[in-house]
Amino acid sequence: MTRLTGSALRVTVYVGENDTWHHKPLYTEIVHRAHAAGLAGASVFHGIEGFGASSLIHTSRLLSLSEDLPVAVVIVDTETRVREFLPQLDELITEGLVTLDHCEVIHYVGRDGTQGASQGKTGTKGKNSL
Secondary structure (H helix, E strand, O other), X not given: OOOOOEEEEEEEEEEEOOOEEOOEEHHHHHHHHHHHOOOOOEEEEEOOEEOOOOOOOEXXXXXXXXXXXXXXXXXXXXXXXXXXXHHHHHHHOOOOEEEEEEEEEOOOEOOOOOEOOOOOOOOOOOXXXX
């Protein structure tokens, strides 16, 4: 069971929804690796508009082409555990942005009232959400 309160580190990975790793969405690979590494939690957020280093604006507006919209993967855990995970991100991320922010966890409880995200249940809606 993962216990997480107090000082923590948040890593946010910004990539495109069409970015892949071995024919799977890159954001899926990041979440699965974070889970396998025993990190406290990971969530994927789908953007509706944005641009990055290429300066090309990606948007979901009807009159524009909806392609390669931005995706943010957010992972929160202790600083030590996040920093141990960073080499895996170095392997996966060829284009995009990775940021680190110090944060404070004030509440981390699963749906059944236990602390931690890894309860061993399958099919539970939002089981790996932060």
